[in-house]
Amino acid sequence: MDKQSIFLKAKGKVKNCRICNDCNGVACRGEIPGLGGKDSGDSFIRNRTMIKKIKLNMDVLTMSSPISTECHIFNEKFSIPVFVAPIASVAQNYGCELSDYEYNKMVIEACKEFGVMSFTGDGIDIEKHFNGPLKAIDENDGHGIVTMKPWVNEGIDARAKLLKDKKFKMLAMDVDSAGLPLLSGNDILVETKDLAGLRYVKNKTNQKLIIKGVMSVPAALDALEAKADAIVVSNHGGRVLDDTLAPIEVLSNISSVVKGKMTILVDGGIRNGNDIFKCLALGADGVLIGRPCALATIGDGKQGLYDLLSEYKKELIQAMKMTGCHKITDISRSCITITK
Numbered sequence: 096m097d098k099q100s101i102f103l104k105a106k107g108k109v110k111n112c113r114i115c116n117d118c119n120g121v122a123c124r125g126e127i128p129g130l131g132g133k134d135s136g137d138s139f140i141r142n143r144t145m146i147k148k149i150k151l152n153m154d155v156l157t158m159s160s161p162i163s164t165e166c167h168i169f170n171e172k173f174s175i176p177v178f179v180a181p182i183a184s185v186a187q188n189y190g191c192e193l194s195d196y197e198y199n200k201m202v203i204e205a206c207k208e209f210g211v212m213s214f215t216g217d218g219i220d221i222e223k224h225f226n227g228p229l230k231a232i233d234e235n236d237g238h239g240i241v242t243m244k245p246w247v248n249e250g251i252d253a254r255a256k257l258l259k260d261k262k263f264k265m266l267a268m269d270v271d272s273a274g275l276p277l278l279s280g281n282d283i284l285v286e287t288k289d290l291a292g293l294r295y296v297k298n299k300t301n302q303k304l305i306i307k308g309v310m311s312v313p314a315a316l317d318a319l320e321a322k323a324d325a326i327v328v329s330n331h332g333g334r335v336l337d338d339t340l341a342p343i344e345v346l347s348n349i350s351s352v353v354k355g356k357m358t359i360l361v362d363g364g365i366r367n368g369n370d371i372f373k374c375l376a377l378g379a380d381g382v383l384i385g386r387p388c389a390l391a392t393i394g395d396g397k398q399g400l401y402d403l404l405s406e407y408k409k410e411l412i413q414a415m416k417m418t419g420c421h422k423i424t425d426i427s428r429s430c431i432t433i434t435k
């Protein structure tokens with residue numbers, strides 16, 4: 096099934112998404128709650144625009160041997176280097192009727208079957224937005240990564256208690272949510288975290304930690320110093336600050352400093368196998384994909400997401416075939432050209 100047919104299954108089930116051919120942030124500019132980027136929406140739009148400027152260097156004069164997209168991330172085998180990104184408050188943002196527990200249950204089941212992994216999200220209502228999704232991971236043998244927002248310490252403590260005795264792979268914190276419009280009003284619930292703040296989370300939860308929302312070399316070095324296991328180079332899909340650079344633009348600088356010392360993931364505007372390829376060529380170990388995965392899941396549940404992941408795999412194989420790459424580790428900077 097082609098991807099647009101997969102997405103169109105969500106028609107009538109989502110009030111806030113226009114199901115565009117290219118999910119690029121133009122039609123939904125500024126729509127939060129909703130699917131847009133913050134204010135003018137330019138950060139989301141730039142995420143997509145800048146990925147499109149990277150081109151693949153064709154090279155088909157290579158031996159014709161099988162192509163494998165398999166790889167290992169966090170000591171787990173992945174059939175493609177893809178994670179489903181955390182998406183919280185699906186009912187409010189998509190205008191659909193699923194609870195975050197129901198949504199994440201379908202996502203986790205599809206990921207488990209396909210051989211990838213997902214992150215859950217977090218929000219104001221600790222039961223609906225954090226504990227429900229955590230339960231969905233726990234019920235699936237811990238096959239998932241729990242994400243916590245950068246709450247002030249009371250919020251972290253309350254969530255750390257819920258993590259006890261639950262099965263999950265790792266903990267992530269989306270530090271960039273300090274700028275999320277719905278959480279950072281006068282009544283401060285979230286805050287920016289410095290090194291001491293990151294260490295507090297690590298000590299309180301005693302978990303392997305992924306810092307999501309790193310957009311600079313100094314921030315990546317701080318994450319490393321706080322003994323984080325991974326970073327996600329991300330601007331939260333353009334939802335926390337207008338007029339930012341796109342993650343794909345800062346990826347290679349960050350990777351040149353921390354590659355090999357921690358796992359590097361990236362997200363924002365990744366929509367197909369070519370985009371996954373481009374991120375790997377610029378130094379990422381894997382990518383997160385948000386809005387399209389959510390739409391496929393809302394449209395056709397576990398099957399919808401499974402079908403979409405299958406399309407990404409086919410596209411990635413095609414990109415690898417046409418650039419002379421037979422395995423994921425063959426993908427390198429020399430496989431792409433960045434155009435103006």
Ligand SMILES: Cc1cc2nc3c(=O)[nH]c(=O)nc-3n(C[C@H](O)[C@H](O)[C@H](O)COP(=O)(O)O)c2cc1C
Nearest residue numbers: 180181182183188216217269331332363364385386
């Ligand atoms: C509706 C919506 C809800 C989101 N909720 C969360 C969340 O709870 N935690 C988080 O770390 N990121 C959250 N994100 C950001 C995504 O995880 C991801 O960084 C971003 O959407 C990636 O860009 P893409 O959607 O263009 O692929 C959310 C994004 C959207 C659109």
